[in-house]
Amino acid sequence: MIIINSEGCKGCGLCVSVCKKEALALGKSMNKKGYYYVSADQSKCVGCGMCYRMCPDCCIELRD
Numbered sequence: 001m002i003i004i005n006s007e008g009c010k011g012c013g014l015c016v017s018v019c020k021k022e023a024l025a026l027g028k029s030m031n032k033k034g035y036y037y038v039s040a041d042q043s044k045c046v047g048c049g050m051c052y053r054m055c056p057d058c059c060i061e062l063r064d
Contacts, residue, residue, distance in 0.1 A: 002040040002051065003061040009037035015051035015060060024051055 002023065009031065015038060016024045023044035031037050038059075052060045 001042055001047075001063045002045050003063060004038055004040055005059040005061075006037040007031050007033070008057050008059040009035060010057060011035040011037055012056065013038075014054045014056065018050040018054045020048070020050070021046055 006029070010033070011026055013026055016026060021044045023041045023046075024038050025041075026036050027039035029037065029039075047062055047064075049062055052062050
């Protein structure tokens with residue numbers, strides 16, 4: 001399961017670019033800082049952790 005800290009996400013898209021299963025996408029909702037944050041499709045996630053490692057702001061958490 002992917003947990004995204006929507007308020008910390010700045011929508012850089014680095015996590016989206018490394019997700020081979022296309023489980024992540026830039027969302028249509030904006031956070032309080034004015035950034036469109038990433039949304040996750042839990043059904044596509046395989047828990048590889050690439051998004052977690054790529055996020056420069058540590059806004060992604062993986063859980064079983």
